[in-house]
Amino acid sequence: MTNPITHLKRATYYSIYLVILFLAILPSCKKGNKNPDYPIGSNENINTWILDSLKRYYYWNEQLPANPNLSSSPKDFFNSIRNSSDRFSYISIPNDPGTAVPSNRNFGFDYATVSDQNSAKVIGIIKVVLKDSPASRAGLKRGDYISKINGKTLTASNAQALQTEILNSDRFSLGLAELNNNTWTDTRTVELSKGVILDQREISKVIESDGKKIGYLYFLDFNGGLANSLTPVFSNFKAAGVSELILDLRYNAGGQVAEAAGICAMIAKNVSFDKPFITYRGNKNGGAKTESIGTAATFDGTVNFNTLLQQNLGLSRVYILSTAATASASEVMINNLKPFIQMILIGEKTRGKDEASFRIFDARIPKQVNWEMHPIVYKLFNANGSGGYSAGINPDIAINEMSILPLLQLGDPADPMVKAAIAAITGKAIKTSIAINNVVSERFRADHILMDSRAQSAQQSIVTTHRLR
Numbered sequence: 001m002t003n004p005i006t007h008l009k010r011a012t013y014y015s016i017y018l019v020i021l022f023l024a025i026l027p028s029c030k031k032g033n034k035n036p037d038y039p040i041g042s043n044e045n046i047n048t049w050i051l052d053s054l055k056r057y058y059y060w061n062e063q064l065p066a067n068p069n070l071s072s073s074p075k076d077f078f079n080s081i082r083n084s085s086d087r088f089s090y091i092s093i094p095n096d097p098g099t100a101v102p103s104n105r106n107f108g109f110d111y112a113t114v115s116d117q118n119s120a121k122v123i124g125i126i127k128v129v130l131k132d133s134p135a136s137r138a139g140l141k142r143g144d145y146i147s148k149i150n151g152k153t154l155t156a157s158n159a160q161a162l163q164t165e166i167l168n169s170d171r172f173s174l175g176l177a178e179l180n181n182n183t184w185t186d187t188r189t190v191e192l193s194k195g196v197i198l199d200q201r202e203i204s205k206v207i208e209s210d211g212k213k214i215g216y217l218y219f220l221d222f223n224g225g226l227a228n229s230l231t232p233v234f235s236n237f238k239a240a241g242v243s244e245l246i247l248d249l250r251y252n253a254g255g256q257v258a259e260a261a262g263i264c265a266m267i268a269k270n271v272s273f274d275k276p277f278i279t280y281r282g283n284k285n286g287g288a289k290t291e292s293i294g295t296a297a298t299f300d301g302t303v304n305f306n307t308l309l310q311q312n313l314g315l316s317r318v319y320i321l322s323t324a325a326t327a328s329a330s331e332v333m334i335n336n337l338k339p340f341i342q343m344i345l346i347g348e349k350t351r352g353k354d355e356a357s358f359r360i361f362d363a364r365i366p367k368q369v370n371w372e373m374h375p376i377v378y379k380l381f382n383a384n385g386s387g388g389y390s391a392g393i394n395p396d397i398a399i400n401e402m403s404i405l406p407l408l409q410l411g412d413p414a415d416p417m418v419k420a421a422i423a424a425i426t427g428k429a430i431k432t433s434i435a436i437n438n439v440v441s442e443r444f445r446a447d448h449i450l451m452d453s454r455a456q457s458a459q460q461s462i463v464t465t466h467r468l469r
Helices: 004-010 043-057 072-082 158-166 230-241 257-267 291-295 303-310 329-337 416-426 453-460
Strands: 015-017 022-025 090-092 109-116 122-129 145-149 172-178 182-192 203-209 214-217 244-250 276-281 286-290 317-322 343-349 355-357 360-361 371-374 376-382 444-451
Touching: 015 090, 043 072, 043 371, 145 158, 145 182, 203 230, 203 416, 214 230, 214 416, 230 303, 244 416, 257 276, 257 291, 257 303, 257 329, 276 291, 276 329, 317 329, 317 416, 329 343, 329 376, 343 416, 355 360, 355 453
Parallel strands: 022 360, 214 244, 244 317, 317 343
Antiparallel strands: 015 022, 090 371, 109 122, 109 444, 122 145, 145 172, 172 182, 203 214, 276 286, 276 376, 355 376, 360 371
C-alpha cells in the first residue's frame, strides 16, 4: 500500500501545522459518482463532501454512521457524526464569526471560579491577562477577583452559564472585588469587547538558588517561528551558566509540533538531527510515520537546526509546569522529551490531547464548499512508542497554583509551582510539602474549582494563526 503521507506530500496544497498539535492543508475529497447530484450550496451537497472526506482521513473513519441525515446544517451534521471519544475535531467557515469556536481569548484574559470556604461565596480569579488586549487596556491583571459577570453575582449554580454568556458575546461586563479583613467588597465594573490579539512575548529569567542557576521560561503558544525567536533566550541561559530549566506551560494549549521539537532541541543533551522524535499513527489509509527531531523542528522552514544546536543547554532533566489547560503541543513536549532526558512534571494533570488534525478545505475550482474541517487524523507517540495520554498526563509533583492568593506574577520564585520546582532542584523541603498530592490554601481549596475557562478553551477550540482562543 502506498504510504498516504507520501501521497499527501505530493498534493498541491500541502503544508503541515499543528492544530493544537498538527495542521495539514490538503485538497478535499471529491464527491464520488455514486452520490446524487445535489445542488451546489445545499446542505446535502456540503454534507456529502464532509462525509466523503471523513471516510478517507478521519481517525475513526470505520465508525462513521452508514446513512446519516444529509439535510441538517453542516455544523450540526459534522457534530452528529463525530466519534463519541472525539473532543477536538471542529468545522467552521473562515472569517465567519458565527461559525467560529468562541473563547475568552478574544477578550484577552482567562479565569477560574472557585468556592471561598470561609464565606461560601463563589469568586472568579483572573489567571492571565494578555498584553495589548481589551482586558489589559481595561486595567485587569493576574490575581484580580471577579464577583459579577454582566451584573449577575457568581454562584456555584450559574458559573458555567455566565461563562457561556461570555463565549456567546461580543461585549460583556465584569464586576471586580477585593478581600479586606475577611470581607468581600465590590470595587469597580469594567466593560470588555472582542479584539484581535497578536502573539504574546515570552517571560524569561535566571533564578539563583543555593548556588544553582535556574532558567525560567514561560510562553503562551507554540506559534510558527517560536523556536527561532527563543534562540536569544537560550543563548542568554547558556551564557549565564544555567544548569537547570523550569519550562512553564501551565496555560499553553498548543500550536505547531515543529516549534515543540525545536525547543526540545535546545534543551536536551545528546541531540542530533536524525534521532527519532515523534510518530503519527492514523487509520488504515493514513498509516504511520516517524519523524526525527531534526526533520520535525525544521519542517516549517523557520529555523536552521544547527542554529538550535548552538544554543543547546545539554540538560539531563527539565521541570515542566502544567495545569488542566496544558494541551497538545505542550503535551508533545512533555511526552516526547522523555526518551531524551528526565522530565519532571509539576502542577496538575494535563488536558489529554494526544491527537493531530488536518485542515481540509475544498480545493476545486470553482470552490463549491466554503466550510473547512479540522478532524482528528492521527494519534501521537514518542520515540519509545509511548502515547495514549487522552486522559491527561499526571504530574510527578502535584501542586495547586492557587495555594497562594492573590496569584503572584508568572516567574516569581514564591509562586507555588515555581517554588516546588526550585525545591526539587535544590533538594530543599518547602512548607507545603511537595510530596503530598493536594496542596491547598486555607481559603480556596483545589477540589472546589468550579470552572476553568482556559481548560474549557483547550478542549473546545483549535489554535489559529493568531491564536485567538
